[in-house]
Amino acid sequence: MLLVTNNEKVRTKYGPLCTVRFVDGGHNDVLKTVRDLVHKGHRLLTHPLAGSVKPNETPFRSVALSGEAGAVDLPSLELIEEAMSMCRQFPPRFHRGEDAPPDMRDDFAEIDFRLIDGALSLQ
Amino acid sequence: MRLELGEIHISDIKLGDCSKVENGVLYVNVEELRSLLLEDEDLASVEFEVVHPGESVRVIPVKDVIEPRCKVEGPGGMFPGVISKVNTVGSGKTHVLKGCAVVTTGKVVGFQEGIIDMSGEGAQYTPFSKLNNLVMICEPKEGIKQHEHEHAIRMAGLKAATYLGALGKDVTPDETHVYETSGVMSGKAQYPDLPRVGYVLMLQSQGLLHDTYVYGVDMKRSMPTILNPTETMDGAILSGNCVSACDKNTTYHHLNNPVIHDLLEQHGKTLNFVGVIITNENVYLADKERSSDWSTKLASFLELDGAIVSQEGFGNPDTDLIMNCKKLEAAGIKTVIITDEYAGRDGASQSLADADAAADAVVTGGNANMVIHLPKMDKVIGHPEAANIIAGGFDGALEADGSITAELQVITGATNEMGFNKLSAR
Numbered sequence: 001m002l003l004v005t006n007n008e009k010v011r012t013k014y015g016p017l018c019t020v021r022f023v024d025g026g027h028n029d030v031l032k033t034v035r036d037l038v039h040k041g042h043r044l045l046t047h048p049l050a051g052s053v054k055p056n057e058t059p060f061r062s063v064a065l066s067g068e069a070g071a072v073d074l075p076s077l078e079l080i081e082e083a084m085s086m087c088r089q090f091p092p093r094f095h096r097g098e099d100a101p102p103d104m105r106d107d108f109a110e111i112d113f114r115l116i117d118g119a120l121s122l123q
Numbered sequence: 124m125r126l127e128l129g130e131i132h133i134s135d136i137k138l139g140d141c142s143k144v145e146n147g148v149l150y151v152n153v154e155e156l157r158s159l160l161l162e163d164e165d166l167a168s169v170e171f172e173v174v175h176p177g178e179s180v181r182v183i184p185v186k187d188v189i190e191p192r193c194k195v196e197g198p199g200g201m202f203p204g205v206i207s208k209v210n211t212v213g214s215g216k217t218h219v220l221k222g223c224a225v226v227t228t229g230k231v232v233g234f235q236e237g238i239i240d241m242s243g244e245g246a247q248y249t250p251f252s253k254l255n256n257l258v259m260i261c262e263p264k265e266g267i268k269q270h271e272h273e274h275a276i277r278m279a280g281l282k283a284a285t286y287l288g289a290l291g292k293d294v295t296p297d298e299t300h301v302y303e304t305s306g307v308m309s310g311k312a313q314y315p316d317l318p319r320v321g322y323v324l325m326l327q328s329q330g331l332l333h334d335t336y337v338y339g340v341d342m343k344r345s346m347p348t349i350l351n352p353t354e355t356m357d358g359a360i361l362s363g364n365c366v367s368a369c370d371k372n373t374t375y376h377h378l379n380n381p382v383i384h385d386l387l388e389q390h391g392k393t394l395n396f397v398g399v400i401i402t403n404e405n406v407y408l409a410d411k412e413r414s415s416d417w418s419t420k421l422a423s424f425l426e427l428d429g430a431i432v433s434q435e436g437f438g439n440p441d442t443d444l445i446m447n448c449k450k451l452e453a454a455g456i457k458t459v460i461i462t463d464e465y466a467g468r469d470g471a472s473q474s475l476a477d478a479d480a481a482a483d484a485v486v487t488g489g490n491a492n493m494v495i496h497l498p499k500m501d502k503v504i505g506h507p508e509a510a511n512i513i514a515g516g517f518d519g520a521l522e523a524d525g526s527i528t529a530e531l532q533v534i535t536g537a538t539n540e541m542g543f544n545k546l547s548a549r
Contacts, residue, residue, distance in 0.1 A: 047439035049476060050406040051329055051366070064407075079408075079442070082476050086438070086465075089472045107232035110269055111331060118330035119406035122344065 001120075002042060005062035006030050006097065009113040014120075019067060026095040028087055030061040035080045041069035044076040048083040050115045059094040059105070060112040064120060124214045125303045126353040129195070129296030130221040136173045136255045144290045147297075149191075149223055151257065156286055160259075165267050165275040170260040172504050174226075176253050178241045179501035185237035185535045186227040186273075186365050187280050188251050188375040191220040191288035194357065202358040204339025205278075206285050212357035213350075218291040221298075223255045224375055225287065227280040228505040229262065231272050231332065237368035237535040238497070238527075245497040247546055248537040251375070258504050259283060270331050277363055280374070302353050302387050307397065307425060314395040318428040321397045322352070322382055323418050323447055327364045327371065327435040328403035334363040335372075335435075337401060343410075347402035347417040349425075352383045355399070367436045369491045369537040370463045376536070381543050382431055382461070397425050402447070404440040415446035419454050429457040434540045437465055437491070441476040452481040463488035463538035468530070488540050491532035499525035 003014050006023040014020050021037075023030045031048060038044065045064040065076075094100040100108060134147045142152040153171050160169045174180045194200045197215015200207025226239065239251045246252035261279050263272045305313055326335040328343035335342045337350075337360050350359060360377040383399065390396040402418040405411060422430055430451050434444045444460055451458040460482055464474035470490050507521065520529045531537050536544060 044408055046406050047408060047411070047442060049438040051333060051438070085473070086476045089465075089467055104232075107269065111232065114270070114331035115329055115333070115406055118343065119410075122405075122410070123407060 001045065002037065002065045002067050003062060004030055004033050004037065004065065007060040007062055007109050007112050009109050010062045010116055013117065027059050027061045027092060030063065031080065031084050031087060034063045034065065035084060037065055038076045038080050039072065041072055042066050043073040044079055046116065046119050048080050049086065050119070051111060057093055058108045058112060059092070059097045059100055060108050062112055062116040064116065124351045124353050125301065126214055126356060127216040128300045128302065128356060129216060129218045130298040130300070131218060131291045131294050132297045133220050133223040133255060135175070136223055136257055138171060138173060142290055144220065144294050149220060149287065149290065151287065156283060159286060160279045160282060163275050163278060165263055165271050166261055166279065167264045168262045169279060172258045172260070174241050174256045174258055174504070176241060176255070180241045181500040181503045181507070182226060182228055182239040182256070182258055183237065183503065183505045183507060184228060184230065185239050185368065186229055186231070186276050187362055188373040188535065189225045189280050189284040190375050190378050191223065191225065191284045191291070192358065192378065193218045193288035193292045195292055199357065201285050201288060202281050202361055205336060205361065206281050209338055211354070212359055213354035217357055218288070218294065218296060220288060220291050223257070224251060225280050225284045226251065226256045226258045227276050228258060228260055229272065229276045230506050231269055231276065231365055236366065236533055238533050239535050240497055240500065243498045243500070244495060245534055248495070248531065248534045248544070250536055250543055257283070257287070260505060273332060273363065273365060281361065302356070304351055304353060304387070304390070304396065310395050310397060314391055317391070317393070317395040319397050319426060320386065320394045320429045320431070321400055321422055321425055321427045322386060323400045323402060323422065323430050323432040323451070325402055325404055325432065325434050325440065325443060325447070326360065327440070329406050329439070332365040333436070336361050336363055342401070342403045343405050345403065347400055347414050347421060349421060350399040350401055352387055352396065352399050355380055355383060360401070364435070367532070368535045369532040370436055370488065370540050372435050372539070372541060373536065376539060376541055376543055380541055382433055382541055386431070397427060404435065404443045406439065411443050411446055415443060415450050418447055419450040422451055422456055423454050427456050431459050431461065433461040437463065438476050445477040445479050445482060449479050449481045459484040459486065461486045461488070461540050461542050463540050464490045465492055466490045468492050468494050486542060488538035488542060488544060489531065491530060491538045493531045494528065495531055497527040497529070
């Protein structure tokens with residue numbers, strides 16, 4: 001499995017467990033990295049818009065993809081393009097984690113961590 | 124299954140030293156209720172406020188809204204698997220304190236949301252402004268984690284609603300409704316010419332602050348399954364979902380699900396309401412595929428002619444919604460979906476994160492991005508500063524004069540996807 005994240009909390013737990021592609025950037029930078037990986041043939045394992053904390057609110061995002069790359073997976077491509085187009089509609093409130101006030105930053109990071117951790121621990 | 128719902132009309136709530144229901148007034152012994160709730164080790168304090176329709180009061184941030192009810196006859200108790208033992212509910216007799224609710228508030232995370240205004244423009248958008256509400260401000264002990272805090276508030280609300288509901292046990296109801304459902308075979312024999320309709324109820328289940336519990340089971344760990352419609356009226360489903368105020372289903376919504384009420388109303392007249400299929404909205408894509416396959420498989424097992432699908436939340440649940448719709452339609456089941464929209468402040472953008480030609484019958488709860496102005500209230504209960512940081516609020520949302528400019532999504536229940544509201548969609 002390949003995990004793309006800009007959340008330090010996710011990197012700390014999953015770094016030793018799988019391949020983590022850490023993105024030094026904001027929410028939309030994570031989605032762009034995911035899109036590039038989908039173009040290279042990785043398949044999405046989790047939804048790129050997890051959580052009802054709106055994508056333009058949270059600065060953190062973690063998305064799981066297949067470790068191996070094959071032919072381009074069209075459903076994955078469609079999902080990531082739709083997610084990015086949804087994000088383009090709403091300008092991000094906090095571009096990067098450090099733009100959010102510290103207590104909110106921690107809470108956003110915790111929610112992102114819990115959502116991806118919950119999804120992966122069930123598998 | 125047959126459930127008799129006895130409604131006791133509540134016109135006011137009064138705090139005092141005795142708990143009872145008398146002449147339509149709910150009296151609450153606050154000290155007794157407080158000590159019951161403070162048995163939870165994670166809570167440091169619980170304060171109570173009563174708010175009435177028309178008052179200049181704002182409650183923020185709202186976590187859940189719960190209607191007090193009590194099982195009077197028949198198996199099980201309210202909120203099975205959580206408050207009561209896990210027995211199957213939905214038959215016998217249940218008393219409801221109609222016209223009032225328990226509202227929980229507390230700041231679980233730094234960006235929490237949910238406004239109930241009891242008067243002014245905002246009050247028009249939330250059904251809870253029309254109720255007498257017992258608001259509980261639950262503060263956690265120092266150092267507890269977010270998920271423990273959410274759990275403590277959730278349990279406090281359920282315990283308080285159960286405590287209050289029990290006060291109506293021996294009171295004669297003002298109004299009684301009887302809901303009777305048929306079995307799969309008997310329904311077919313009884314109504315051979317009526318279309319067989321089912322309800323696919325999608326439950327938020329993505330993780331912390333995004334969960335729903337059914338008979339105490341975290342729905343993200345369950346496969347889709349079938350409920351008798353009346354089970355929901357006894358609290359089989361409850362909300363642990365604190366995000367997306369406008370389109371979350373509070374426990375109050377689950378108890379009073381309007382899709383279920385309307386389908387039961389039409390049962391045996393224009394259609395044969397066969398049952399409720401509950402399914403989840405998980406993060407993992409394979410879960411989405413599996414759950415939508417299963418909800419369709421169950422619908423086919425029930426030989427449905429038609430289905431209504433209701434969503435909870437926005438964004439990735441749009442994928443579950445469209446998967447359910449596509450697969451049901453492909454199985455030959457005519458499908459109507461209920462959703463809401465994030466179409467930008469001008470309403471001109473793409474409304475959903477997913478779409479398909481099979482979704483050709485859509486009911487909307489309104490545009491959650493619509494900007495509204497909420498006037499200053501004389502009294503604010505909870506954390507007013509949350510207005511600046513809740514979803515749909517934005518920097519400067521809380522004006523110096525105490526008014527709030529924000530998107531409709533800040534208001535609890537404003538674009539509810541069970542179709543509970545009427546105002547935000549024309």
